[in-house]
Amino acid sequence: MRYKRSLPLLVQQLAGLIVIMQYISFVLLFYTAAYQPGEACEETGTSTDTLILCRACGHELAAGVDIHFVPSRLALSSRNDTLVGGRRVNVQLFENPHGHQFEVITFRKADVTQHWPADKHFSWFPGFSWTVATCPRCRTHLGWAFQPSDWPDTITKTRFEESTHTFLALITHRLLTEDFASSLLMTPKSFMS
Numbered sequence: 001m002r003y004k005r006s007l008p009l010l011v012q013q014l015a016g017l018i019v020i021m022q023y024i025s026f027v028l029l030f031y032t033a034a035y036q037p038g039e040a041c042e043e044t045g046t047s048t049d050t051l052i053l054c055r056a057c058g059h060e061l062a063a064g065v066d067i068h069f070v071p072s073r074l075a076l077s078s079r080n081d082t083l084v085g086g087r088r089v090n091v092q093l094f095e096n097p098h099g100h101q102f103e104v105i106t107f108r109k110a111d112v113t114q115h116w117p118a119d120k121h122f123s124w125f126p127g128f129s130w131t132v133a134t135c136p137r138c139r140t141h142l143g144w145a146f147q148p149s150d151w152p153d154t155i156t157k158t159r160f161e162e163s164t165h166t167f168l169a170l171i172t173h174r175l176l177t178e179d180f181a182s183s184l185l186m187t188p189k190s191f192m193s
Helices: 002-034 157-162 178-183
Strands: 051-054 060-063 077-082 088-095 101-107 113-119 128-134 141-148 167-171 175-177
Touching: 051 178, 101 141, 113 141, 175 178
Parallel strands: none
Antiparallel strands: 051 060, 051 175, 077 088, 088 101, 101 167, 113 128, 128 141, 141 167
């Protein structure tokens, strides 16, 4: 009987822990990208050479310069996180028809595999069709690729990449910066001077 009363409390504590872990992973993802003394982008004062990796396998997906904010009126929330060093990253929260929520960052381009045909239904960005975007190495679902709704449902990868009207929305907790990944590697004291 004692265990039945504590189960709902345990589930509630686990849900709180998941929210905290998502926040920590987001902060860790972009904290190291933010602190790059002496290297700046003219547009926003941020480092442009930071690489964004697939959290599952480490595949290089994009560079910091590829981050490009595309606002949507359908976002449940949107925030501008200004981190150490002045790096500003716009994060939007969306919910799919199944009730799953995703925090995403939009990119101009990224090395992902798009799975056409594109779908016009339930798009988070009005006027755009979406298709699933996965890691080309490990096939982890990373987010979605968006193209204008008046385009054909299936297009070439070249047309997608060369267009200024396309973008990607990648899930924050499925990404990692190269700087942070490198900081996880341990160097034996004998190699340090």
